[in-house]
Amino acid sequence: MKAAILVIGDEILSGNVQDTNSNFAARLLFENNIGVAHILTVADTEKAINEGVAYLFEKADLIITSGGLGPTKDDVTKTALCSYFHSELVFNQSIYDDLVARYTRNNRPLNLLNRDQAMVPAVAEVITNDVGTAPIFWIEKQEKVLVTFPGVPSEMRYMFEKVLLPRFIEKFSGGHISRTILQVIGIPESDLALKLTEVENNIESANIDSEHYKLAYLPSMGTIRLQIIGSGTNKPNIEANIDRFKEQIIAAAGQYIFAEGDDDISTYIGKILRAKNATLSTAESCTGGYLAHLITSVSGSSDYYQGSIISYANEVKIKELGVSESTLKAFGAVSEQTCREMVSGCLKKFNTTYAVVTTGIAGPKSDNSEKPAGLVWIGVGNKENMVVRSFQFRRNRIENIHLFAVSAMGMLRRFVVGES
Amino acid sequence: MKAAILVIGDEILSGNVQDTNSNFAARLLFENNIGVAHILTVADTEKAINEGVAYLFEKADLIITSGGLGPTKDDVTKTALCSYFHSELVFNQSIYDDLVARYTRNNRPLNLLNRDQAMVPAVAEVITNDVGTAPIFWIEKQEKVLVTFPGVPSEMRYMFEKVLLPRFIEKFSGGHISRTILQVIGIPESDLALKLTEVENNIESANIDSEHYKLAYLPSMGTIRLQIIGSGTNKPNIEANIDRFKEQIIAAAGQYIFAEGDDDISTYIGKILRAKNATLSTAESCTGGYLAHLITSVSGSSDYYQGSIISYANEVKIKELGVSESTLKAFGAVSEQTCREMVSGCLKKFNTTYAVVTTGIAGPKSDNSEKPAGLVWIGVGNKENMVVRSFQFRRNRIENIHLFAVSAMGMLRRFVVGES
Numbered sequence: 001m002k003a004a005i006l007v008i009g010d011e012i013l014s015g016n017v018q019d020t021n022s023n024f025a026a027r028l029l030f031e032n033n034i035g036v037a038h039i040l041t042v043a044d045t046e047k048a049i050n051e052g053v054a055y056l057f058e059k060a061d062l063i064i065t066s067g068g069l070g071p072t073k074d075d076v077t078k079t080a081l082c083s084y085f086h087s088e089l090v091f092n093q094s095i096y097d098d099l100v101a102r103y104t105r106n107n108r109p110l111n112l113l114n115r116d117q118a119m120v121p122a123v124a125e126v127i128t129n130d131v132g133t134a135p136i137f138w139i140e141k142q143e144k145v146l147v148t149f150p151g152v153p154s155e156m157r158y159m160f161e162k163v164l165l166p167r168f169i170e171k172f173s174g175g176h177i178s179r180t181i182l183q184v185i186g187i188p189e190s191d192l193a194l195k196l197t198e199v200e201n202n203i204e205s206a207n208i209d210s211e212h213y214k215l216a217y218l219p220s221m222g223t224i225r226l227q228i229i230g231s232g233t234n235k236p237n238i239e240a241n242i243d244r245f246k247e248q249i250i251a252a253a254g255q256y257i258f259a260e261g262d263d264d265i266s267t268y269i270g271k272i273l274r275a276k277n278a279t280l281s282t283a284e285s286c287t288g289g290y291l292a293h294l295i296t297s298v299s300g301s302s303d304y305y306q307g308s309i310i311s312y313a314n315e316v317k318i319k320e321l322g323v324s325e326s327t328l329k330a331f332g333a334v335s336e337q338t339c340r341e342m343v344s345g346c347l348k349k350f351n352t353t354y355a356v357v358t359t360g361i362a363g364p365k366s367d368n369s370e371k372p373a374g375l376v377w378i379g380v381g382n383k384e385n386m387v388v389r390s391f392q393f394r395r396n397r398i399e400n401i402h403l404f405a406v407s408a409m410g411m412l413r414r415f416v417v418g419e420s
Numbered sequence: 421m422k423a424a425i426l427v428i429g430d431e432i433l434s435g436n437v438q439d440t441n442s443n444f445a446a447r448l449l450f451e452n453n454i455g456v457a458h459i460l461t462v463a464d465t466e467k468a469i470n471e472g473v474a475y476l477f478e479k480a481d482l483i484i485t486s487g488g489l490g491p492t493k494d495d496v497t498k499t500a501l502c503s504y505f506h507s508e509l510v511f512n513q514s515i516y517d518d519l520v521a522r523y524t525r526n527n528r529p530l531n532l533l534n535r536d537q538a539m540v541p542a543v544a545e546v547i548t549n550d551v552g553t554a555p556i557f558w559i560e561k562q563e564k565v566l567v568t569f570p571g572v573p574s575e576m577r578y579m580f581e582k583v584l585l586p587r588f589i590e591k592f593s594g595g596h597i598s599r600t601i602l603q604v605i606g607i608p609e610s611d612l613a614l615k616l617t618e619v620e621n622n623i624e625s626a627n628i629d630s631e632h633y634k635l636a637y638l639p640s641m642g643t644i645r646l647q648i649i650g651s652g653t654n655k656p657n658i659e660a661n662i663d664r665f666k667e668q669i670i671a672a673a674g675q676y677i678f679a680e681g682d683d684d685i686s687t688y689i690g691k692i693l694r695a696k697n698a699t700l701s702t703a704e705s706c707t708g709g710y711l712a713h714l715i716t717s718v719s720g721s722s723d724y725y726q727g728s729i730i731s732y733a734n735e736v737k738i739k740e741l742g743v744s745e746s747t748l749k750a751f752g753a754v755s756e757q758t759c760r761e762m763v764s765g766c767l768k769k770f771n772t773t774y775a776v777v778t779t780g781i782a783g784p785k786s787d788n789s790e791k792p793a794g795l796v797w798i799g800v801g802n803k804e805n806m807v808v809r810s811f812q813f814r815r816n817r818i819e820n821i822h823l824f825a826v827s828a829m830g831m832l833r834r835f836v837v838g839e840s
Contacts, residue, residue: 011638012443013455014450015444015451018440022461023435024435026433029435030433031435035434038461039461040458040459040460041442041458041459055475131815152639154819216436287713288712288716289710289713289715290709290716292709293821295708295709296710296821297708301708302732302733305708305732307732307736307740309730310730312716313726315726362719363719364719
């Protein structure tokens, strides 16, 4: 059984927009033992969509489409599907009622285009879009299935993962697949690979005809997700083997592992702070709010997170954090000394259990000193102790900011876990 | 004349790696009037590559391939091409000499696989890869051309843009293409479409055999990029028409347009603040640093941005921003009154020309009041005036935070532009 993805959109063919929906769908399908063999992007025209569907139905049993369902004139997917499946557009009262309810809730007036959105191919099973206005169509043709998704990534992702994926698995997935994720911070990928040489050999030698194991390194800006996948028919055996490999990885590189599963570093930090009944504040210069954003991206973070001073200007460092003018003059804003005074000032201002601070140069330009862009000083402390460290990254501005903030989270983790 | 892109790689079909090469190539080709009509991703097998090439040659005159040329998978793509073009692999001394020189320079030993890398399809013109070891093949078939690129993004990008693109333009680009972008904030896509109905009709009716015009809506979380494209042979005529459509759009929806071209809202805000020699501070509750992050994502933002108080806890709102306890008690943190006091407190604390503040409920849970998740109060002010407004979004936490922050930028824009 094979799946295929049809991406519809001139904006993707012109390079104006990077398609990420197909990557999202392919990964989830793959992890659930439904292999994608073709991803095809075509134009927003009836002819191109028709030809694309025809070609992919030759190759695959399941076609996922993305895009071309919005209310504007450049979206012609519905008409194309009607022509391909020899169907016609009919008015769907329940979709229309749902639209009306959604607009009423948001105090927005309906317009004529919205009525078009309730016109659906007669041949389709219509599935309400819980997070947007374009419904999803499930169309069967003999044993094959085509399912349409909106192009807006947030809508596509939500409806794909939460609503449709279970149906795909039930209908198409054979055999068993198990997966474990360990999340790593604070070590480069090549050093990690070196530590895991023996485990990798063990994983490879566990491969037999009816069972397959694989360790994947999935780095993403400062953290690495280690994924062990096993697939085959003997579920207990696969799960036992994956557990064994997991323990071997923990034995080899345990001090860098901050979480099992999909928790990101922010969620993990939230859990350890909550467990200790501790509070946290931040003071940010170069990260400009991004560190606070990572922390507050977790629902319920107000239980432990108090707030931040974003001290972009030096006067703010002096006035709000009590950094002394002489320190700034002697060592500059990006220095161990300033960083230490920021930690003390932050703890004092917010009276929290812990404080984390950043001061650095995100780039691309330097700060008119001899210090290079990509340099950051990060400090973490409580009332008794303080750890201050510098890092040097060499990415662009946005990536440096991200790496600074993730490194700060990594230092906070070690500090909080290390003291207990 | 149409182009197509063939992406080769199991790692893309499994969702492990996001393909970005096709986006890069498509954009550069499009900008040079070589339209890409198909992007197809297939597996690392001879059969899949062969079928992919055959399908795309039916549709296009130029095929760009990406991937499948590394030292391990070498044989598959090259063998597939030999079989498709009825050719065979031959040893290429100059490629081999180049490899030897490259390895010697880097003090790396050659291995057997390297000799395989010097085996090339007899039918191909071989182009040395200036930044890697896999050469590029230019293969012609009647009037059509297939060109292979390595999958490593840095190699692909360099060789595509610097070496091959000029050849593509010389051989394939005819006519002219013009594009204008208008960026919109503060209006839903369907309402915007309604305002532009007449302009859209004008654009459609300008299409003649030798000229084509199109208006595309490219929404991205709170802003919409409106793109007018025209192509054909009569450059002055195309540019005049695009200018005319642009003026019509501005007449119909001018108050929502914040920029022409690719500037994002943060860059745009930076430009208007700099032009006025003005300064900015923020106070954030629900956006938790994300608003400051948007502002400081722009290089040089320290010229106008002073800093922020992230007042996640109510005590911080009281202590740092001077919000009164009685206001918080009577109206709650998420209220017009608190929002107003935050604006005043922020202006006072940072002594800036403008202040923007947010207080809301990012969700998914409410704040233990009867107020719904997704509700936000945004305030913007200077020493004389203040505007405060509420918005209600219904997305997930991260998207709500993004929409809150972008809406705050939109309100800041109107406030700053409106007063001048």
